[in-house]
Amino acid sequence: MxxxxxxxxxxxxxxxxxxxxxxxxxxxxxxxxxxxxxxxxxxxxxxxxxxxxxxxxxxxxxxxxxxxxxxxxxxxxxxxxxxxxxxxxxxxxxxxxxxxxxxxxxxxxxxxxxxxxxxxxxxxxxxxxxxxxxxxxxxxxxxxxxxxxxxxxxxxxxxxxxxxxxxxxxxxxxxxxxxxxxxxxxxxxxxxxxxxxxxxxxxxxxxxxxxxxxxxxxxxxxxxxxxxxGLHDSSAALIPYLLHFQEPFVLISTGTWCISLNPFNASPLTVEELHQDCLCYLTYKGDPVKAARVFAGYEHELQTKRIAEHFNVSPSFFRSMPFDPEVYAAIEGKESLQQAADATGKVLKESPFAQRDLSLYANEEEAYHQLIADLVHLQYASTSLVLQGSTVKRIFVDGGFSKNNIYMNLLAAAFPGMEVYAASMAQATAMGAALVLHKHWNPKPIPSNIIELEYYHLTPSNALS
Incomplete structure (x- = not known):
C-alpha cells in the first residue's frame, strides 16, 4: 500500500x-x-x-x-x-x-x-x-x-x-x-x-x-x-471556525481558562473593559479578536474536589451527571439565571461557590448543579463583554465544558436570544495549525465535517420554575 x-x-x-x-x-x-x-x-x-x-x-x-x-x-x-x-x-x-x-x-x-x-x-x-x-x-x-x-x-x-x-x-x-x-x-x-x-x-x-x-x-x-x-495556540484554535462559518459567532474556548473570543467585534477596548480582564488577540490574518477570560476551569477543578470530599464520592462523580431541572430548582438560596443576565457587564472576579456552605445541599448532585450555575453566571458576565456592539447570534463552546450537559443547558438558558452549540472537534489547536498550511501540502478540498455541533436550547423558564 x-x-x-x-x-x-x-x-x-x-x-x-x-x-x-x-x-x-x-x-x-x-x-x-x-x-x-x-x-x-x-x-x-x-x-x-x-x-x-x-x-x-x-x-x-x-x-x-x-x-x-x-x-x-x-x-x-x-x-x-x-x-x-x-x-x-x-x-x-x-x-x-x-x-x-x-x-x-x-x-x-x-x-x-x-x-x-x-x-x-x-x-x-x-x-x-x-x-x-x-x-x-x-x-x-x-x-x-x-x-x-x-x-x-x-x-x-x-x-x-x-x-x-x-x-x-x-x-x-x-x-x-x-x-x-x-x-x-x-x-x-x-x-x-x-x-x-x-x-x-x-x-x-x-x-x-x-x-x-x-x-x-x-x-x-x-x-x-x-x-x-508556528502559531499561538488561542489563535490557532479559532482557525477551523473562521474557515467553516461565515455568519458571526463567539467561540468560548474552555479549559483552565475559559476564553470568549469574538472575531466579529472590532471596537477598541475601553479602559473599563481592560480592568475587567478583556484583551485582544490577532487572527492568523491579522484581524483583531476581542476576548474576555475567566479562570473557570481551574475553579471547577478545585471545587469538584471539595464537593467529592464533603460527600465522600469519587472526584469523577460529575462526568456523567445529566442536567436535572428539579434538582436545580431545589437548590437553596439560588440566584436565577435571569438575575445574572440582568447584571450585564459586571464581571465577577470569582464565583461565590468557594464561600458556599456545602451542608446546605442534600447531596453532591445539588451541590454540583450550584457550582455550575455559579460558573455560568460568571461566564455570562464575561462573554457579554465581547458581545456588546456586535451582531453575533451564535455561540460555540469547545473544550472540556462543551461535554458538560449541565453547563451547556444553563449556558443556553443564560443566552436565550442566542443559538448555543457544543462544538466537537479533534484537537482544535493542532487542527488550526494544520489547516493554515492546507494549500502547501494537501491537494484535496478541506472537508466540511471537521466540526460537529450539538444545539442546546433551554429558556430560563425551562430551567427554573
Whole structure:
C-alpha cells in the first residue's frame, strides 16, 4: 500500500507536549504525548526544560519518519504564548525559557508605565491588561534593563512557536498571532509595534514578521519537507471556525481558562473593559479578536474536589451527571439565571461557590448543579463583554465544558436570544495549525465535517420554575 500523506503538528502546552499526524481528511492517524520535568532559572524559579523540548521534537520526528505507512509532507507548531526563547548569532539559546508566571519586578514595572504614558494608556493601545510577565514584551524589557550582557548576546528573541520552527529550519521570523496576544508589543491603533519597542531597542531583537501560512524548507538533507512558522495556540484554535462559518459567532474556548473570543467585534477596548480582564488577540490574518477570560476551569477543578470530599464520592462523580431541572430548582438560596443576565457587564472576579456552605445541599448532585450555575453566571458576565456592539447570534463552546450537559443547558438558558452549540472537534489547536498550511501540502478540498455541533436550547423558564 502507498504511504498515507500527512502533516505533523507539534502542540505544546504547559503540561502536555503532543505530536499529531493528520491525513488529507484531517483525521488524526497518529499521536504521541510527552511530559517533561521542569528545570529552574537562575533565580530558582521553575521553568520549561528547553533542551528536553528540543530533543523531543527530533525524537518524535525520527519515530514518525521510521513509520513507512506515513509520508510527512509538512510540519507546523502551536504552543502556549507569552514565552520567548533568546538565541545568539549561532542559533543557540542563551537564557532559560522563563515562566510567564514568574513575578515581575514591581519597581521596573512602575518605571515602564511611567515612561510610556501610564498603565491605562499603554494597556488601551496594546490591548493588553497589566499582567507582568504574561505581557511577553515585558520579559524582553526586563532583560534589556537588568541583564544587559544577555541582551547584547541575543540575536533574536523568538516567541516559542517560532523557536520550534527555527530548530527545524534555521529560519528566524515572528508571527502576528504571537505578537498580538497581550504582549504589550503591538499598537492596535497604529497596526504596528508600539513606540516603546523602538525606543528601547527591542525591535531590532524581533525577527521580521511573516504571514502565518508561510512555509520554509527543513534543513534535513535530501528532503522536501515544508515547515510552517508556528502559531499561538488561542489563535490557532479559532482557525477551523473562521474557515467553516461565515455568519458571526463567539467561540468560548474552555479549559483552565475559559476564553470568549469574538472575531466579529472590532471596537477598541475601553479602559473599563481592560480592568475587567478583556484583551485582544490577532487572527492568523491579522484581524483583531476581542476576548474576555475567566479562570473557570481551574475553579471547577478545585471545587469538584471539595464537593467529592464533603460527600465522600469519587472526584469523577460529575462526568456523567445529566442536567436535572428539579434538582436545580431545589437548590437553596439560588440566584436565577435571569438575575445574572440582568447584571450585564459586571464581571465577577470569582464565583461565590468557594464561600458556599456545602451542608446546605442534600447531596453532591445539588451541590454540583450550584457550582455550575455559579460558573455560568460568571461566564455570562464575561462573554457579554465581547458581545456588546456586535451582531453575533451564535455561540460555540469547545473544550472540556462543551461535554458538560449541565453547563451547556444553563449556558443556553443564560443566552436565550442566542443559538448555543457544543462544538466537537479533534484537537482544535493542532487542527488550526494544520489547516493554515492546507494549500502547501494537501491537494484535496478541506472537508466540511471537521466540526460537529450539538444545539442546546433551554429558556430560563425551562430551567427554573
Amino acid at each position: 502507498p504511504a498515507t500523506p500527512v502533516i505533523a503538528v507539534f502542540d505544546v502546552g504547559k503540561t502536555n507536549k503532543k505530536l499529531f499526524l493528520f491525513d488529507e481528511q484531517y483525521q488524526i492517524v497518529f499521536e504521541r504525548s510527552a511530559k517533561f520535568t521542569e528545570t529552574v532559572d537562575e533565580d530558582g524559579d521553575a521553568c520549561e526544560n528547553l533542551e528536553s523540548l528540543r530533543l523531543s521534537v527530533f525524537d518524535s520526528l525520527r519515530e514518525v519518519f521510521n513509520k513507512k505507512e506515513f509520508e510527512v509532507k509538512a510540519i507546523n507548531f502551536s504552543t502556549y504564548g507569552a514565552s520567548f526563547v533568546y538565541i545568539n548569532e549561532g542559533g543557540q539559546p542563551v537564557a532559560p525559557l522563563y515562566n510567564y508566571l514568574k513575578a515581575f519586578p514591581a519597581e521596573l514595572q512602575e518605571k515602564f508605565y511611567a515612561d510610556y504614558g501610564g498603565e491605562d494608556e499603554v494597556s488601551r493601545r496594546t490591548a493588553s491588561p497589566v499582567l507582568g510577565n504574561l505581557n511577553s514584551g515585558m520579559q524582553v524589557y526586563r532583560i534589556k534593563q537588568q541583564k544587559p550582557e544577555l541582551f547584547a548576546q541575543t540575536k533574536w528573541a523568538l516567541h516559542l512557536p517560532q523557536y520550534m520552527s527555527y530548530i527545524l529550519s534555521g529560519h528566524a521570523c515572528s508571527d502576528i498571532t504571537s505578537i498580538g496576544c497581550h504582549t504589550n508589543l503591538w499598537d492596535f491603533e497604529a497596526n504596528n509595534y508600539h513606540p516603546w519597542v523602538q525606543q528601547e531597542g527591542i525591535a531590532e531583537k524581533l525577527a521580521p514578521v511573516e504571514a502565518c501560512d508561510t512555509v520554509v524548507r527543513a534543513f534535513f538533507p535530501g528532503n522536501n519537507l515544508k515547515v510552517g512558522i
